[in-house]
Amino acid sequence: MNNWDTVIVGWAVSGVGIGVYVVWLLRRGRYIGNELGIGSADHAVDPTSEDD
Amino acid sequence: MTATATSRTLGAVALAAVAVMVVLGLVVSPEDAVQGQGVRLMYLHVPAIWVAYGSFGLTSVSSALYLWRASRRTDGGRHYDRLAGSAAEIGVLFTAVTLFTGSLWGRVTWGSYWQWDARLTTTILLFMTYLGYLALRRLPADPGVRARRAAIMALVSFINVPIVHFSVDWWRTLHQKASLSVGRKPEITGEMYWTLMYSWFAVSLGAAWLLIHRYRVIRLEELSEEESLDRAIAERRAEASGVSK
Numbered sequence: 001m002n003n004w005d006t007v008i009v010g011w012a013v014s015g016v017g018i019g020v021y022v023v024w025l026l027r028r029g030r031y032i033g034n035e036l037g038i039g040s041a042d043h044a045v046d047p048t049s050e051d052d
Numbered sequence: 053m054t055a056t057a058t059s060r061t062l063g064a065v066a067l068a069a070v071a072v073m074v075v076l077g078l079v080v081s082p083e084d085a086v087q088g089q090g091v092r093l094m095y096l097h098v099p100a101i102w103v104a105y106g107s108f109g110l111t112s113v114s115s116a117l118y119l120w121r122a123s124r125r126t127d128g129g130r131h132y133d134r135l136a137g138s139a140a141e142i143g144v145l146f147t148a149v150t151l152f153t154g155s156l157w158g159r160v161t162w163g164s165y166w167q168w169d170a171r172l173t174t175t176i177l178l179f180m181t182y183l184g185y186l187a188l189r190r191l192p193a194d195p196g197v198r199a200r201r202a203a204i205m206a207l208v209s210f211i212n213v214p215i216v217h218f219s220v221d222w223w224r225t226l227h228q229k230a231s232l233s234v235g236r237k238p239e240i241t242g243e244m245y246w247t248l249m250y251s252w253f254a255v256s257l258g259a260a261w262l263l264i265h266r267y268r269v270i271r272l273e274e275l276s277e278e279e280s281l282d283r284a285i286a287e288r289r290a291e292a293s294g295v296s297k
Contacts, residue, residue, distance in 0.1 A: 003090040003160045010093045010156045011078065014100075014149045018258070021145055025265050029055075032272040036279065 059264050066261045069254035081247040090160035095247055097153040098231070099255040100146040101175075105213055107143030107259065108182065111136045112210040115203035122199070130274070133199040136206055137189050138266035140182055142259050147179045162226060170219040171227035178216050181209045195274075 055063075077095035084091035114136035122129025154172070155165045166172065189202050215222075220229045231239040231248070238245055 003088055006156050006160050007078070007089050007092045010153045011074070011096060014096055014153060017149065017152075018145065022262070025262070025269060029265065029269045029272060032269070032276050036272065036275055038272070 055265075059261065062257070062264070063261045066254070066257035069257050073251045073254040076247045076250055081243050084244075087161055090157060091244070093153045093157040093160070094231075094244075095251040096255075097150055097157060098248060099252040100149040100153065102252055103255050103259045104143045104146040104150060104178075105217070106256070107139045107146065107263075108178075108210055108213050110139040110263075111143065111185075111206045114139065115206035118199060118203045119207075122196075128196060129199065130195070133202065134267050134270045134274075136203065137186075137270055138263050140185055140189075140206065141266055142262050144179065144182045144186060145262075146255075146259065147175065147182070151175060151179060167226050169225040169227055170223040171216065171225050174212060174216040174219050178209075178212045181212060185209055 073095065077092055081092070081095070083089050114132045118129045118132035118136065122132065125131070154175075158167065158172075159165050185202065185205050188205055189198065191198065193201070217230075219225060220227055229239075230236075232245075240248065
């Protein structure tokens with residue numbers, strides 16, 4: 001039984017779906033980080049590593 | 053902005069592990085005598101739901117700790133709340149992968165993308181419930197009230213996880229019984245077994261990386277909200293004292 005097309009669709013779509021989430025996550029982190037000035041001279045320490 | 057040397061290393065290792073998983077799952081492992089190449093969907097479908105179970109379990113434990121310990125922590129339990137929210141989102145992502153790959157696998161083995169049998173129905177219910185949980189977290193409310201509501205919903209939602217898992221034993225289902233179960237002889241052996249175990253390991257590494265980053269993004273979102281609130285309060289005060297811009 002050859003179902004390679006279904007297998008490839010399953011793996012490819014799942015991979016792309018997770019990939020899109022990863023890109024969104026990284027971009028969102030970068031966007032908010034830039035907004036807050038994290039990584040700049042004003043915020044040399046990453047506040048996400050600390051609790052309130 | 054959310055990466056550290058450790059998370060970058062974890063990300064690189066997870067990426068390499070997933071690349072090896074693809075080779076094992078699509079090239080090295082043999083085809084099944086009955087299902088043919090369709091069995092290769094198992095290496096994504098099964099680890100995805102295991103990781104989803106683990107994520108929802110982490111959400112529940114964090115939520116319980118929030119309800120129990122929040123008042124005793126200096127951060128008001130926000131660490132537990134963030135962890136619960138991050139894990140739930142990863143769980144929803146992997147449940148979606150499970151449903152999608154399961155649907156394709158169903159088409160190959162049953163000739164149908166969907167059947168309202170107990171396993172599939174409880175799994176879609178699990179997906180919808182945790183989507184609702186994520187929606188609840190986004191409702192505007194005092195952060196403490198929101199976290200408390202979410203924690204209660206997380207604990208209630210978790211009831212469905214064992215129901216999903218044992219549905220194939222409790223009811224007559226089209227879905228096959230678990231290939232691997234604690235205290236039971238594995239239904240698969242050899243290269244298929246090891247590929248499945250390795251895939252679980254690789255997907256778990258990827259999920260851990262996602263969890264770390266999601267947690268940090270939630271932390272940044274909170275900081276951004278606080279800063280916006282502080283700025284808005286300062287502007288209103290300036291307006292009230294007649295020195296606004």
